[in-house]
Amino acid sequence: MAAELHVELVAADRRVWSGEATLVVARITSGDIGVMPGHQPLLGVLESGPVTIRTSDGGTVVAAVHGGFLSFADNKLSLLAETAELADEIDPQRAERALDRAKSGDDDAAGRRADVRLRAVAAR
Amino acid sequence: MGAQLRVYKRRIKSVTATKKITKAMEMIAASRIVKAQRQVAASEPYATELTRAVTSVATSSTTKHALTTEVENPTRAAVLLITSDRGLAGGYSSNAIKAAEHLTSQLSSERKDVVTYIVGRKGLAYYGFRDRPVTDSWTGFTDNPTYADAKVVAAPLIEAITKDTAAGGVDEIHIVFTEFVSMMTQTPVERRLLPLTIAPSSAEESAEVFKRGGEVRPLFDFEPSAEDVLDALLPRYIESRIYNALLQAAASKHAATRRAMKSATDNAGDLIKSLSRLANAARQAEITQEISEIVGGASALADATAGSDR
Numbered sequence: 115m116a117a118e119l120h121v122e123l124v125a126a127d128r129r130v131w132s133g134e135a136t137l138v139v140a141r142i143t144s145g146d147i148g149v150m151p152g153h154q155p156l157l158g159v160l161e162s163g164p165v166t167i168r169t170s171d172g173g174t175v176v177a178a179v180h181g182g183f184l185s186f187a188d189n190k191l192s193l194l195a196e197t198a199e200l201a202d203e204i205d206p207q208r209a210e211r212a213l214d215r216a217k218s219g220d221d222d223a224a225g226r227r228a229d230v231r232l233r234a235v236a237a238r
Numbered sequence: 239m240g241a242q243l244r245v246y247k248r249r250i251k252s253v254t255a256t257k258k259i260t261k262a263m264e265m266i267a268a269s270r271i272v273k274a275q276r277q278v279a280a281s282e283p284y285a286t287e288l289t290r291a292v293t294s295v296a297t298s299s300t301t302k303h304a305l306t307t308e309v310e311n312p313t314r315a316a317v318l319l320i321t322s323d324r325g326l327a328g329g330y331s332s333n334a335i336k337a338a339e340h341l342t343s344q345l346s347s348e349r350k351d352v353v354t355y356i357v358g359r360k361g362l363a364y365y366g367f368r369d370r371p372v373t374d375s376w377t378g379f380t381d382n383p384t385y386a387d388a389k390v391v392a393a394p395l396i397e398a399i400t401k402d403t404a405a406g407g408v409d410e411i412h413i414v415f416t417e418f419v420s421m422m423t424q425t426p427v428e429r430r431l432l433p434l435t436i437a438p439s440s441a442e443e444s445a446e447v448f449k450r451g452g453e454v455r456p457l458f459d460f461e462p463s464a465e466d467v468l469d470a471l472l473p474r475y476i477e478s479r480i481y482n483a484l485l486q487a488a489a490s491k492h493a494a495t496r497r498a499m500k501s502a503t504d505n506a507g508d509l510i511k512s513l514s515r516l517a518n519a520a521r522q523a524e525i526t527q528e529i530s531e532i533v534g535g536a537s538a539l540a541d542a543t544a545g546s547d548r
Contacts, residue, residue: 125284128281129283157458192291196385
């Protein structure tokens with residue numbers, strides 16, 4: 115059995131996903147980072163973007179994360195985000211509509227959020 | 239029907255109507271407590287993970303930051319008081335206000351200027367009536383706070399702590415809210431948000447720290463740097479703590495409402511009982527009087543006819 119790390123993906127108001135994984139890829143300020151079991155203790159600032167979790171049973175979980183932190187210690191990875199959604203929970207049509215709406219208006223933040231959601235759906 | 243009896247009947251009717259209302263409010267509050275409790279529980283993982291991250295940064299880095307260092311001579315302190323928008327909750331709001339008053343006088347005795355921020359109409363009304371200065375206030379979401387509300391409340395506080403004291407900033411942030419201990423117990427508490435108190439707060443916790451004393455804390459790698467991580471952590475930490483406080487306060491408020499409405503319903507029940515006793519007595523007195531009137535009338539009639547026979 116391959117080495118595993120425990121992952122907790124939590125949003126401000128709920129626990130989005132938790133379980134065992136072999137690899138987690140997330141985007142932090144200095145670029146994409148892959149965390150595998152036994153990584154050095156790390157604390158980083160997350161950028162908005164899709165997070166890919168390769169679970170220990172071979173599946174892949176993709177989530178859209180809008181800002182937050184990543185902390186790894188004692189083989190436990192915590193992804194803290196103000197808002198986070200699993201790609202399966204995202205409605206692509208709705209995100210696209212939101213993106214169009216944001217483009218026509220000047221709402222940069224909403225546009226970025228919709229964009230991250232669509233990227234997460236695409237990466238699924 | 240006698241006048242007295244009619245008065246009792248009317249009062250019983252009005253008390254019964256009131257009892258129905260308080261009973262409904264009690265049940266609404268009871269269902270809301272459960273919802274609010276679930277929200278508190280759902281926000282817990284984020285708060286614990288964030289606190290863990292903050293403590294690990296604070297203990298393993300040596301950088302100076304508002305989050306971790308205490309100013310030598312703190313001169314200004316912010317106090318955030320969380321009350322409710324609506325009454326009918328027993329001593330809920332006034333207890334929180336009392337705790338804030340206590341904290342304010344304590345801070346003043348330590349020669350700190352107190353800057354007050356208020357959530358909830360009740361607290362605002364108390365300060366407004368006494369003409370006390372309130373720096374900022376928010377109302378309208380105390381029953382069902384969201385994370386977005388917490389962000390709105392946190393924004394000016396974060397701005398204040400990052401600013402210099404001379405420019406209107408603050409050195410400390412305190413928060414007063416009602417902690418939800420259980421369905422029956424809610425206690426107003428005063429907490430210092432910033433600077434962080436890393437010292438263990440309870441006997442159990444200090445025992446825990448003692449047990450882990452020999453353990454080496456992991457040395458963290460900060461990405462991009464310790465200062466940047468702290469800069470980003472600080473607002474999130476304040477927001478999450480305020481969010482948690484708002485949720486607990488909402489749950490406490492619903493619990494207080496439920497209790498107040500339960501005792502109102504019980505009182506109404508007692509009142510109805512004693513009023514119906516009085517109404518029964520009045521009805522009985524009326525019947526007795528009628529009988530004696532009839533008997534009196536009949537015997538008077540009998541006397542009269544007996545007299546005319548003669």
